[in-house]
Amino acid sequence: MVEIIGLGTMIALVWLLAWSMAGESESEKRRIGASREGGRSVGSLAHETRTRHAA
DSSP states (O other): OOHHHHHHHHHHHHHHHHHHHHHHHHHHHHHHHHHHHOOOOOHHHHHHHHHHHOO
């Protein structure tokens, strides 16, 4: 009985990990797509701000 509960728990945890990683991947795709559409990334905006301050 204990083995069945342990196996069920392990399967559930592996499934949860895979589901979580798949959701993270979708989020990363949306973030990359949004940065391409916007044309500017956070890094380039920070660089422009530093350049303006230096001038």
